[in-house]
Amino acid sequence: MPSEDPTPSRWTASTVHLDMWVDPADDPRDPGTPLTDERSTLLAYLRSYRLTAEMKCQGLDAEQLARRSVPPSTMSLLGLIRHLADVERNWFRRVLAGEDVPAVYRTEDDPQAAWDGAVADPRVVEQAWADWRAEVAFADHHLDGETDLGRMVRTRHGEPVQVRDVLVHLIEEYARHCGHADLLREAIDGRVGQ
Numbered sequence: 671m672p673s674e675d676p677t678p679s680r681w682t683a684s685t686v687h688l689d690m691w692v693d694p695a696d697d698p699r700d701p702g703t704p705l706t707d708e709r710s711t712l713l714a715y716l717r718s719y720r721l722t723a724e725m726k727c728q729g730l731d732a733e734q735l736a737r738r739s740v741p742p743s744t745m746s747l748l749g750l751i752r753h754l755a756d757v758e759r760n761w762f763r764r765v766l767a768g769e770d771v772p773a774v775y776r777t778e779d780d781p782q783a784a785w786d787g788a789v790a791d792p793r794v795v796e797q798a799w800a801d802w803r804a805e806v807a808f809a810d811h812h813l814d815g816e817t818d819l820g821r822m823v824r825t826r827h828g829e830p831v832q833v834r835d836v837l838v839h840l841i842e843e844y845a846r847h848c849g850h851a852d853l854l855r856e857a858i859d860g861r862v863g864q
Contacts, residue, residue: 678860689852691725691863699725703820709819712837719844720806720863722753726851734858736790739850747854748770749788751798756784758805762812765823774801 684690691697699718705711727735727747735748755774763769775784787794819834856862 678856678858680856680860680862682863684862684863689863691722692862707820708834712819712834712841713813715841716837716844718842719848722848723750723844723851726848726855727751729856730858732795733790735787735795737854737858739854739857744782744785744788745850745854746785746788747851747858748795748798749785750851750854752788754844754847755779755802755805757840758802759810760826761840762805762809765825766816766833766836767783767808767812767830768823774805816847 682688682690684693686693694700699721701714701717703710703714705714707755730747732748735751736746739745740851752775756776759771763771775787777783780786788798816833819832819837821833823833823836826833852862852864
């Protein structure tokens with residue numbers, strides 16, 4: 671009896687460009703407005719990467735979202751969303767807004783909680799999305815009032831950083847994790863595209 675190959679076949683939902691996630695007309699990442707200055711460019715790139723992270727998770731169930739990459743890694747798409755909720759909270763609430771709030775998942779006793787707690791439970795998935803969306807909404811609201819990208823703030827460790835540096839760091843963080851999400855998603859169901 672031949673064994674079935676568990677490797678999914680590669681596919682894309684795009685019919686126009688086979689290296690894309692969706693057809694250009696269906697892609698919500700392009701706001702369709704010109705990027706005319708530093709602020710609009712940084713915010714557009716952050717928005718695009720956030721949407722990319724979300725798109726990479728669409729259509730998957732709790733088990734698929736919680737599926738780990740390769741041992742010994744604890745990385746999963748669900749873990750990425752939980753981790754990104756912590757990242758958003760840290761930089762926007764704690765650093766830029768100066769709020770004294772705990773991380774969403776990470777603790778001193780369990781710095782890997784975002785990853786380790788990413789289990790195949792629909793309630794965990796629902797909570798992760800709610801937490802991430804709440805942090806993104808807070809960040810967007812905060813950025814509406816942030817007019818000086820050169821404003822200096824201090825990290826939790828006391829290092830000086832400008833608002834623009836925070837935005838570039840978030841773009842870098844999302845870009846790196848969207849690369850992880852590309853590989854995770856392809857391993858789950860074969861879907862490819864940028």
